[in-house]
Amino acid sequence: MSANAKTSIHQTDQALGRLAKRKAKENRFRYAGIAAVVIAMVMLGWLVVSLVGTGYTAFFQHYLTITVTLSESDLDPHGARDADQLRKANYRKIIQQALYSRFPDVTDRRGKRSLFHTVSASGATNQVRQMVYQDPDLVGRKITITVPTSDDVDQLLKGHIDRDAPEDLRKVSDQQIEWVDQMVASGDLTLEFNWRFFTSADSRDPELAGIAGAVVGSIMALGVAFMLSVPVGVGAAVYLEEFAPHNRLTDFIEININNLAAVPSIVFGLLGLAVFLNFFGLPRSAPLVGGMVLGLMTLPTIIIATRSALRAVSPSIIDGALSLGASHTQAVFHHKVPLAASGILTGSIIGMAQALGETAPLLMIGMVAFVTEIPTSVMEPASALPVQIFLWSDSAERAWAERTSAAIIVLLLVLITMNAIAIFLRSRLERRW
Template structure:
């Protein structure tokens, strides 16, 4: 007697089955609608975030300038025709450039007489105007004794007024630009002496207390030096570790523990690596604080697990037939790995390395722990000079009380996003160009 259970054929046209099919289709449609809504909501939030940053950051790339007629007086600067070059340079470096600015602005506003009004008038111009005039005289001594129209950076309050961030129609007590300053500004604007120009100094200078003088070049150089140290340490160690674990290490309890810990380290919060760097590199090794070499060593520790995991996955993806063919031709184990396996796995290794470096570029917490949050004006010239990094510079500007730093923060974020997108785009290009299908 057969134990096979016989099933009756399903009547797909019965009312019960038709109802079940309709319910299944409704669930599928609801799921699709929820997925589309989730993606649309995420895209909307991303659009709003990027849009706000781009709107504020666009003004951060612009700066207000004032065209002022400056008389380069011999009584202040000396006569280059009667002085040696060294004497003239020393005289100019000690000259009171505030007097030149005061005379120039009073030439446009002769009615300003009181000391407080003259100070307010000078504040319309950036504090960097003095160094700008001094540089002009040192580069072209022949301008001494002449009057030139010089384009000077405006102070941050006048800059915000020109960009519409300060409402001129608001009551005087509620705005930083007072009525007298507003009148002076309007007079210069009517004469065509106020302009909004692309701010090249933002890309060529270091940090400053004055928003109109602050730039990202110092932080960019600091980030570049830090990433160089990170790459020189993390890439060879990470790749060699992946090669050993994947090709040479015996499969035992010790290697299992190592693999588990590498995977766990990839999920450790980045600030933990900052604490480790603070304790080891600064506390034990006494390396210079706030230096790219310390930042690079700390970020290398953080990046190592990412590179090792990506490299192991790339090496594992190489077919065993490649190894068997190399061994069959008499290649040694080292030749098999370094002449055949690693070259074929290199696109994936480079992709993982670039992604890890992009992650390191955007990190802030580890660098805060090792002191790269310091206010650094000078451009770092080496790996041991005091420096900051671009994400830390953004953090510092975001914490500044001046309204003008909001634009600088957004502009720096746009620059950082550009670097990150470029690095991830390079990783995608490498993967698509060199990846092989086995």
């Protein structure tokens, strides 16, 4: 080999071999990364598809249009139009008569009962009662109303009940299927958007149950949690980070805050039970108590997020303010806190999103109650979204399954909205400069 052909040590066969090995290693890592992303996406997609797949049908509901005769002899035998009498009247009979007159062939008791069970018993009677109560002039008239079908009929038409199964293994009898098919054919039984799901509170009957009570309860609890934990958390963080002396006591406090962030949420529920309910005597199941417990739970998250946001502010900005004669407090509140605001906000909203999904502490303070009214104040009994999901998932009827999934979809939508707000606010605050 001549002197001119002498190659660098980076061009020998061994060097090229090492390079190939290095590249192979890089490629292996890249494939592992892609595989991880694909697995994560598949799992997430699976979750979403199964949720939406079972849940979307709950957003629609079958309704039956029937003509009812509000006979005076049934509703108001004395003709006084007394409110009390109108409320107590037998509306069940009104609905029954409407159905019997539609299918005059049905004469036996069993047949009549099973015919009545094709509509939502309490849903239909309450609807008529409300109408008459609000407008007593309706008595003696014949009106056409649209009432929800029973959950079994609804499930049958949605295909969740197998028509081919033996009759004794099926919630709907052959006779009922026949009536339903006739009503569908005549156009009286139709599928409509399930507004009730978004406007009413919980109910024993799946076809009447809605998510509104739980959403309002969750919003109230979150509002209380936000008002408690954000001012206290940000204040504590600013003090600890900027003003507190560094000594054993503050070290101890810091360790405890970090530990609190890892405490299981049910422990906060027990604390709420012991302190807020037993000691202070606050009402059970109230969003006020739920919010305070969730606020306490979120406090460490907010303190930690705020401290790291404050630490991330460039010290040169603070030096600049101090060198102009700003006091330490002015430098902190004119410059440091505003610059950390987006981080503080992101931390707070993430903490709130966490609190929104929390179930265990709410069970401890009684927010697991069956509440059929939409709460109007934080002192009234209420449920919360995750607790509502928990309650419904535990119920037996087939119709609850789709409602549970639908409630989860609503919870996820609320969470996505909150995170979107966080991202929007962060970019707004950062874009300012």
